[in-house]
Amino acid sequence: MGTRPLLNRRLDGLGTTIFAEMSALATATGSINLGQGFPDTDGPEEIREAAVRALREGRGNQYPPGPGIPELRQAITEHQQRFYGLAYDPDTEVLVTAGATEAIAAALLALLEPGDEVIALEPFYDSYAACIAMAGATRVPLTLRAPSFRPDIDELRALITPRTRLLLLNTPHNPTGTVLAPDELTAIAELAVAHDLLVVTDEVYEHLVFAGAHHPIAALPGMRERTVSISSAGKTFSFTGWKVGWVTAPAPLVAAVRTAKQYLTYVSAGPFQYAVAEALRLPDAYFEDFRADLRRKRDLLAGGLASAGFRVFNPEGTYFITTDITPLGEKDGVEFCRALPERCGVVAIPNAVFYDDQEAGRPLVRFTFCKKDEVLREAVARLARI
Numbered sequence: 001m002g003t004r005p006l007l008n009r010r011l012d013g014l015g016t017t018i019f020a021e022m023s024a025l026a027t028a029t030g031s032i033n034l035g036q037g038f039p040d041t042d043g044p045e046e047i048r049e050a051a052v053r054a055l056r057e058g059r060g061n062q063y064p065p066g067p068g069i070p071e072l073r074q075a076i077t078e079h080q081q082r083f084y085g086l087a088y089d090p091d092t093e094v095l096v097t098a099g100a101t102e103a104i105a106a107a108l109l110a111l112l113e114p115g116d117e118v119i120a121l122e123p124f125y126d127s128y129a130a131c132i133a134m135a136g137a138t139r140v141p142l143t144l145r146a147p148s149f150r151p152d153i154d155e156l157r158a159l160i161t162p163r164t165r166l167l168l169l170n171t172p173h174n175p176t177g178t179v180l181a182p183d184e185l186t187a188i189a190e191l192a193v194a195h196d197l198l199v200v201t202d203e204v205y206e207h208l209v210f211a212g213a214h215h216p217i218a219a220l221p222g223m224r225e226r227t228v229s230i231s232s233a234g235k236t237f238s239f240t241g242w243k244v245g246w247v248t249a250p251a252p253l254v255a256a257v258r259t260a261k262q263y264l265t266y267v268s269a270g271p272f273q274y275a276v277a278e279a280l281r282l283p284d285a286y287f288e289d290f291r292a293d294l295r296r297k298r299d300l301l302a303g304g305l306a307s308a309g310f311r312v313f314n315p316e317g318t319y320f321i322t323t324d325i326t327p328l329g330e331k332d333g334v335e336f337c338r339a340l341p342e343r344c345g346v347v348a349i350p351n352a353v354f355y356d357d358q359e360a361g362r363p364l365v366r367f368t369f370c371k372k373d374e375v376l377r378e379a380v381a382r383l384a385r386i
Helices: 017-029 044-055 071-082 099-111 126-134 153-161 183-196 251-261 270-279 284-308 333-344 373-383
Strands: 095-096 115-120 138-143 166-172 198-200 227-232 246-248 311-313 319-326 364-368
Touching: 017 333, 044 270, 071 153, 071 270, 095 099, 095 138, 095 251, 099 126, 099 166, 099 198, 099 227, 099 246, 115 126, 126 138, 126 166, 138 153, 138 166, 153 183, 166 183, 183 198, 251 319, 284 311, 284 319, 319 333, 333 364
Parallel strands: 115 138, 115 166, 166 198, 198 227
Antiparallel strands: 095 246, 227 246, 311 319, 319 364
């Protein structure tokens, strides 16, 4: 093959995700995996049965429509209206995707040109960096710094240049658990309008806000026409393996995203789409109980981590708790996480992998609490050995 590198230089340095590495380490050592954010219990039984029913009735066993089945697109529009007062046309302003990950990839590939700049909240979910790189664009981090992990609006204003094309937002934010407040969203929206920027917003944890509420930026003045809103069923209904996500946006933006998406997976998850359509129509009590249960699990793990000596940054939302390991006499989160399974049989994720600013993330470690109570209690007991 000669001396030419096999890997596209745009992907240089990305390699295997930290989630694959740490999950493999959990398996190899028999450790409790509090690294990757997937529940260890299934979601509502009636929704699982809805998927089984669709399979048996032959609905979705062949290629579903490219934009998604009409039943799901209608349910998505009802969800956006029900929770946020946002009206979308199910035929032209909704696109079903293979999870939020594909939606993000398709949106960035469709909307970015080589040389464009994308401002993203740092630390950022690892697929953001890969998708921006594949589009040939440049990521520009707006760093959320401990202990508050709030965006600095003045810093954001200073980061915008003539090459800035798009703001990539994530709220509730993974990994910090920050939920952008109405005043922060308003300030960001005013900058987006003033500079005629597109906004892509990842809202997969929209129903996991433990105080207050999630506020979509698309609902603010001047934002609907420039915002691609992304969410998915995996986190809200605890069926992460189904990979059913969606985009809501004005028709021209959805058409652009669909153009890229059709050459990625084309379609996916046919029978599961019918089940998710039913899930989105579950009563308010489901969403309230789900949130309360995760809040209780958060508090259980946060208390155990604090007792073990970690500095705990209590999250406002998501599945995750960010901690500082320096009170334990540790400095490097990557080294700490690689040694943790042998030390006490628990796996976590080093936040540094989500940062361009390595020093800002070096002492930070993320744990997930979307696990059974008995698993969390055992993890807390093991972490006490530190």
